[in-house]
Amino acid sequence: MKSFTDNTGRTWIVNVNVGTIKRVRALCDVDIANIISIESGQKPKIALLEQLANDPVLLVDVLYAVCKEEADTKNISDEDFGRSMAGDAIEHATSALLDEIIDFFPETKRKVFRRILDATRRFEAKTRETLSMLLADPKLDSQIDAALEKLTTSSLNLQESAE
Secondary structure, three states: OEEEEOOOOOEEEEOOOHHHHHHHHHHHOOOHHHOOEOOOOOOOEOHHHHHHHHOHHHHHHHHHHHOHHHHHHHOOOHHHHHHOOOOHHHHHHHHHHHHHHHHHOOHHHHHHHHHHHHHHHHHHHHHHHHHHHHHHOHHHHHHHHHHHHHHHHHHHHHHHHHO
């Protein structure tokens, strides 16, 4: 079982089993058992994975449904849970959820899904590294300043010609 900590410091246990999958289906109309689907001879389909990555509200709703039994014990509503989820907490919770979903499957499917998730994580890490290098480049500030200067000059010229 994986865990994550929300922004209030509460630790949540993520445990995916058949009961969890049924609860998420019932509460969110999302089938986390189909987070990745593979059809013979075709590329893996990751539509649900992309949907969760692009919709933090749906993602937090799914996380709440996964943790609902624990939330009920702690007397935490879905709104309270949602208020405690932002930034790094969402990233850590997502990681725990994806790892648990993959660990739910039998070995053969789990190995394939793990490779897909590991490749995705490598891509994300490389993207973060590239962005960090771009942002750290002192030339970027100069380019931004030049673009702003050009925009300001262009805007002033338009105002003058309108008058």
